[in-house]
Amino acid sequence: MSPYNPLADALNKDLQDGAPQIYEMLSARGKSIYFPSRGILGQTAEAKSAKINATIGTAFEEDGSPLALECMEAMVNVPSESFLYASSYGVQKLREEWKRLLAVKNPGLRGKPCSLPVVTAALTHALSVAGYLFVDTGDTMILPDLYWDNYELIFSEACGAKFSFYNTFIDGGYDVAAFSRALREGGAGKKIVLLNFPNNPTGYTVTEKEAEALAAAIRGAAEEGSRIVVLLDDAYFGLVYEEGIARESLFSLFADLHPNVLGVKLDGPTKEDYAWGFRVGFMTFGFRRAGEKQLKALEDKAAGVVRGSISNVPNLSQTILLKGYTAADYEAQKKQKYGILSGRARKIRAVLEKHPEYAQSYEAMPFNSGYFMCVRPIGVAAEDVRRELLAGFDTGVIVLSGLIRLAFSSVPADRLETLFENLHRAVQNLRRP
Numbered sequence: 001m002s003p004y005n006p007l008a009d010a011l012n013k014d015l016q017d018g019a020p021q022i023y024e025m026l027s028a029r030g031k032s033i034y035f036p037s038r039g040i041l042g043q044t045a046e047a048k049s050a051k052i053n054a055t056i057g058t059a060f061e062e063d064g065s066p067l068a069l070e071c072m073e074a075m076v077n078v079p080s081e082s083f084l085y086a087s088s089y090g091v092q093k094l095r096e097e098w099k100r101l102l103a104v105k106n107p108g109l110r111g112k113p114c115s116l117p118v119v120t121a122a123l124t125h126a127l128s129v130a131g132y133l134f135v136d137t138g139d140t141m142i143l144p145d146l147y148w149d150n151y152e153l154i155f156s157e158a159c160g161a162k163f164s165f166y167n168t169f170i171d172g173g174y175d176v177a178a179f180s181r182a183l184r185e186g187g188a189g190k191k192i193v194l195l196n197f198p199n200n201p202t203g204y205t206v207t208e209k210e211a212e213a214l215a216a217a218i219r220g221a222a223e224e225g226s227r228i229v230v231l232l233d234d235a236y237f238g239l240v241y242e243e244g245i246a247r248e249s250l251f252s253l254f255a256d257l258h259p260n261v262l263g264v265k266l267d268g269p270t271k272e273d274y275a276w277g278f279r280v281g282f283m284t285f286g287f288r289r290a291g292e293k294q295l296k297a298l299e300d301k302a303a304g305v306v307r308g309s310i311s312n313v314p315n316l317s318q319t320i321l322l323k324g325y326t327a328a329d330y331e332a333q334k335k336q337k338y339g340i341l342s343g344r345a346r347k348i349r350a351v352l353e354k355h356p357e358y359a360q361s362y363e364a365m366p367f368n369s370g371y372f373m374c375v376r377p378i379g380v381a382a383e384d385v386r387r388e389l390l391a392g393f394d395t396g397v398i399v400l401s402g403l404i405r406l407a408f409s410s411v412p413a414d415r416l417e418t419l420f421e422n423l424h425r426a427v428q429n430l431r432r433p
């Protein structure tokens, strides 16, 4: 007898019938989760157009409009329907619009099988939904040794994952060989890979060639029998500033790479559309020869995790985003903001070129995209430099993995020169006996 709820059994059967290898990638919790389509939500949906509807726990005025406080309604320029709950899958039109945008932003994705995006409470939540679905206690996750530190709470603390780190950079580029070695460690089996481009903290995105090489390594391991979940943290998607760098999400490669490779794209407007506090993100699944039933089963499981954790994502944020994406000036405004960030990245290159003497104090790490870049201080500890910058130069930076991370996203262009000069002087101060 199955240990699962019959609704989970039905989703599992769809996966086992059409893509048993994908079913095997699920964690124990991932196998067990389902969307409660027959509970309150299902019964509410069935009663949607009933004359007397006493189903859902929201409130309506005597005339049937949402019962909302007028002082709050007056503050937002959207219909009061956005005061009601959104679906646990997300606002349907927003999901469709994001999928349309995915194909526009990633031409290589066209014609490849992928799910409708499920809305999450931004990337952090999307990552944690992915952890729920795919990571069991003791599972190893493969990631570069320069990574966003919140992965520790999301995967290590909450899911019991172990991290297998590979070296990030070699000779100014991505260490694909180190990645391949980490992937092959322990022979064939279930593998969980986490890739993040543009990367936090380094601001690095792989070149097109490196992206192909990563895909080739994953295809090779899949051909040898490994089943590989590739989680793509695309938080900073679209912010690439140099030629020859992968402009498309690597999801375009993984959605169609090999039946043993499941691409899970985690993205959203927080960084991409500069709407950090809206707390909206998306989770999209794709794999070679995916059928509609299997993709829907994965969507249902993800929506089940959303339902069981935060119930649903703020309707107000989703409504504003949908209006924004369909606004006439959306593209032009986005281009203008991109110009601000890419201008700062260019300025940093110019400052470093103008001041070769800074190379005595710190080494700039490879960067070409995103919100950040890193430097490695020479001969002094990064944490000492951070303290010296704060105490003596009124300058705040972050220390991560022995590097100093500079968020140029939040520094106006006319202060960049001073930032790098301060760094140089802080290192020189620390070196003085």
Ligand SMILES: Cc1ncc(COP(=O)(O)O)c(C=O)c1O
Pocket (backbone or CB within 6 Å): 121, 122, 123, 124, 125, 148, 196, 199, 200, 233, 235, 268, 270, 271, 276, 281
């Ligand atoms: C690599 C990376 N992923 C995810 C996130 C989380 O983004 P969100 O605000 O959408 O949860 C961040 C935020 O700093 C990040 O740097």
